[in-house]
Amino acid sequence: MNKEVIFSMNTAFRGEYTLHGYSFGEGDKAACIVGAMRGNEYQQLYICSLLAKKLSELEAQGNISAQKEILLIPTLNYSSMNAKKTKWIADDSDINRSFPGNPHGTATSRIAAALLQRIKDYSYGVQFASFYLQGESIPHVRMMETGKESVSLANLFGMPYVLTGMNRAFDTVTLNYNWQELGTQAFSIYSATTETIDDESAMMAVSSVLRFLTRMGIIKYDCHGGYISTTLREQELVSIRAEEAGFFRKLVGVDREVKRGEVLAEIINPMDGTVKASILAPTDGIVFFCQDAPMVFQNTVIYKMIRRMHH
C-alpha cells in the first residue's frame, strides 16, 4: 500500500489539511474508490477502512493483478467529521456539489478539481454515497442516466438492486456525473445507513466492490457470486408520504415484502399519544427505503416501495 497526497492546503487555525490516497498494486489505472465526502458519512468511511484492510491483505498475498492499480481515497472531508458538521467546515459548501471544480476557486472547488485531476483516468470509479433522504435503504448501486452508464457493468457488483435515475438539477455538479463525463465508468454504492454503522451492509458493500474488481480482472479473489441484480428506475419507486406530522412509529422496515393495505407505520400525536394516521401500503411490493427520524413533518417521504415485487 502506497500513501500519497491528493490535495493539501493550509487553514486559518487547524494547520495543514491534507487528503490522502492509498494505492494497491502498480500499473494501469484500473479502479478508484472514493469514500466519505460529508462529515456525517460514518458508514461510508467505515466501509473504506474495511476495504483498505482487505486490499492490503490481497496485495500482500500477490492477488492484485499485474499492471493494475487500485486507488482508495477514504475521505475528502475529515475536518467536518471532527467538528460534527455535515458540509465543509469553513463555509458550509458541499464538496459533492462542487464538481468539476476550479483549481483557483474556493476550497471545496479546489478539492473537487484536484480530486478529479487525480482520478479521471481510471477505468472504473466507485463512490460510497449517502442516500439523499435520511433513513435506511436496501443496499444498491445507483447510476445516473447520462447516456454513458452501463447497467450490465453495474450488475457485476452483485448487489440486490441496480437503480438508475434521471439527472436532478444538482447532479451535474456531483462527482459521479463528472466522472462519467470524463470517460470513467462511475458507480455509486449505497449502503443501508449513513450516520450509524451497520456491519452487515458494510460487509455487503465491501464484498460487492471486491466481486466487481475480481470480475473485471483487477484482483484475484474467490468470493460468493452475490445477487443477480434487479434493475429499477428511480422514478418507478412508489413514494409514501406522512399524511400527518408527529412521532413516527415504524412497524415495517426495509426489505420487507408487504401486501396492499398493510399498516407500515403510525404517526403519533406528541401531545396526547393518539394515533393521528396509520400509513398503509398503497401496493403489494417490497419496502426499499424507510426514514429513521423519531419525528416527521407532514408530507415527508417516509417510505419508498418497489411496486408489485416479491422476494
Place this chain on the structure above:
Amino acid sequence: MIETVVSVDLMVEEELKVKKNRLAPDFPNGNEKRICIVSGLYGDELQGQYICYEVIRRIKSNYDKLKGIVDVYPSVNVMGLDSRTREIPGSGMDMNTLFPGSKSGALGEYTASCIFGDICGADVCIDLHASNVYIHEVPQVRMNDDCVDKVMPFAKHMNVDMVWIHPSTSVQNGSLAYSLNNAGVASMVIESGVAFRIQKQYCEQIVDGLFSLMKYMGIWDGDAVDAKEGIVTDDSRISYINAESSGIFIPDVSVYDTVTKGTQIGTIVNVLTGSVEEVVCANNDGMICSLRDYPVIEEGSLLARIVGDINHE
C-alpha cells in the same frame, strides 16, 4: 389581502405557513399586470424583509396609484428565517435548488411546488437575496444567460449598480428564477449587502427600483425615480480574487472603490506569528463590486470581485 400559499403541519404543535400579501386595485378591470416579489428563500438573507415592508408601506400610503397586482411573499423559508438557518432546517436542503418542486415531494419540494404554482401566470417575478455571510455585494441584478432578451428590459428599471449575466446557482436549473423563466414569467434575482443584516441604503435603492419597474409595467401610477443605469456585464468583465493563504483578511478597500491592477486590496495576516502571509492586490482595473466581509479565510476563499470597463459614467 393576506393569503396562505402553503400550509404544512410541523412535528409538534406548529403549522408551517407561507403567506403572501396581495395588493390589487380596488376596482380591477381584469387586465392588470402582475408582479411577484419574493424574499427569504435563504433564512440568513434579510434585506428582503425591509424591502417587502417598504414596498407595501409605500403602496398603502398611495393606494389609488396602484393599477396592477403586487404579490409580496416576504418569507418563503419560514423556519430558516426563524432559526437563522440558510437552508431548510432539518433536511438541510438548499430551497433554491428545489424548484419547480413536487406536490409528492418532501417538505421543501412540496413548499417549493406550492409557491411556484402560486407565482405562475405573473408577468414578472423579483427574487430578493442578500448575498451570504461571507461576501458583501453592491446592489445588482443576476440573470442566467438564456433569458437575457426577455428579462433585460425589466432589469434595466431596477435601479441597481450592476446587471450581471451570470449562470450562478441562484439563477440556474432548480432555482426559482430559472424555473419561472421556463414557465414564461420573466424572473431575476437581486443581490445586495451581506447576510444577517439590513443595509437600509441598499434596500431603499432597490425599493425605488421596484417602483420604477412597476411604473414601466403599468402597475404603479405614482412617483418613481428614473432608474440609474447600472453596469451591464457578463462573466468576461468580472475578475475574481481568491486567497492563496489562510488566516485573517484585513481589507484596505471598500465596495464601489475604483482600483487599478496592482492596487492593494488587503492583507492576510497570521494572528499567531504576527506576520503578513499575503498582500492581496487587484488583478485588473475596475470597480470593487464584491468584497470579503467575514474575516476568517482559507486558501481559495473569495476575497473580492472587480467589474472592469466602468466608463459608463
